[in-house]
Amino acid sequence: MVRYKAIIAYDGTNFNGFQRQSTGRTVQEEVEKTITKMANQRVEIHGSGRTDAGVHALGQVIHFDFPYERPLEKMRFGLDTQTPDDVAVKSVEIVADDFHSRYLVKEKIYEFRVDIGKPRSPFRRFYASYFPYAVDVAKIERALPDFLGTHDFTSFCATGSSVEDKTRTIYEANVTVNEAGDELVFTFRGDGFLYKMIRIMVGTLLKIGNDRMPADSIPAIIAGKDRNLAGPTAHPEGLYLKEVRY
Amino acid sequence: MVRYKAIIAYDGTNFNGFQRQSTGRTVQEEVEKTITKMANQRVEIHGSGRTDAGVHALGQVIHFDFPYERPLEKMRFGLDTQTPDDVAVKSVEIVADDFHSRYLVKEKIYEFRVDIGKPRSPFRRFYASYFPYAVDVAKIERALPDFLGTHDFTSFCATGSSVEDKTRTIYEANVTVNEAGDELVFTFRGDGFLYKMIRIMVGTLLKIGNDRMPADSIPAIIAGKDRNLAGPTAHPEGLYLKEVRY
Missing domain, CATH: 3.30.70.580 (Pseudouridine synthase I, catalytic domain, N-terminal subdomain)
Structure with missing residues (x-):
């Protein structure tokens, strides 16, 4: 073999x-x-x-x-x-016989794309989540670094997950706006992510960008260890597993 | 009304x-x-x-x-x-009651996207034509200006078209390669285009890029007024009507 x-x-x-x-x-x-x-x-x-x-x-x-x-x-x-x-x-x-695609993962990089154009692009309807409301990107940029580092991410994990240890380390968390100004692309790099974690993070960040939550809310949400404190779960069609590092 | x-x-x-x-x-x-x-x-x-x-x-x-x-x-x-x-x-x-979306067109801009990556991107399978062979973009760039100006484009019109006057003027014809180097984007601007004209032009340019036709072939193909002289018709999924000007 x-x-x-x-x-x-x-x-x-x-x-x-x-x-x-x-x-x-x-x-x-x-x-x-x-x-x-x-x-x-x-x-x-x-x-x-x-x-x-x-x-x-x-x-x-x-x-x-x-x-x-x-x-x-x-x-x-x-x-x-x-x-x-x-x-x-x-x-x-x-690869060597003891290589394992899951057990040996060191880092994963995910991308999350949000169509913020008006109207929603028919070409992105399956390839980006749609957010039809105003977004202040500066507020999102203010909030993003608060995810960095090692934290218990219970608040950003879908309820019902059976994972016991919800501590994860995030090395990179940023957002860019495309040239046309109608798409946000979030990038997250970490040692692993909990069930629906990226989608809940993005849902929370969009709530901050839309001014329905203060930009400095993340530390308290993390500390609270309660899924109800975070924002909604963003739709799956915006999420991409971009890279896995070993 | x-x-x-x-x-x-x-x-x-x-x-x-x-x-x-x-x-x-x-x-x-x-x-x-x-x-x-x-x-x-x-x-x-x-x-x-x-x-x-x-x-x-x-x-x-x-x-x-x-x-x-x-x-x-x-x-x-x-x-x-x-x-x-x-x-x-x-x-x-x-608009005024005498505006007409078809009769009053001054210029149309079309874009044609070609996926030249290996493998073909699953995300572009409906949004770009796939060309799995080697492409020398410099050869295509050499050929493109020969389309500019006013010509009888009979050689670049699908046979069976009932249009009598096949003279059209092309103002702009260029190609760009995306940052990743796996997609070509052709842009054509003209006063009008014949049936399948862009797709035949792109099919011919790809043949030139693949070195199966000399880069200076276009003038003779135009002059010959024979559809058989041009290259194949590129697939429809790469074609975008980008803009209509009045």
């Missing part, structure tokens, strides 16, 4: 998330189907983590064990062309 | 083109349905021209006669929110 690591991108619009489910089309299932056919035997893939329905990936990392070694570009091209059009295989490499 | 001019954008992916057809969903039909409901009487719209199935618009212009005057932003917002999600109404204004 040869262990392969692959970087894949997918348009999450028509997927019920990354991970195999009892119902709905999933990325895992589609990719496994392709590799299993190629290997002529059942192959399971492991992702760096789940992504929810509608969430996209620019750089999800998977690993799998293949029965024999294949030239890398042949492997990449074969996987890329045989997976459905909404999945792309960007690169493939052979 | 009050004549309104509106600028609309649409994602052409799920439309059988702009103009009403015996079969398939069309932009004209969807927008007319909305305005007719709003007016409580049958209203017909007129576009600056057709766009084919799969072709997009960032700035298609339409006009229509509405039974009474409505505040502009109310009109725009009402149309925008009541049309389907793949159509956006960007602006609305009242």
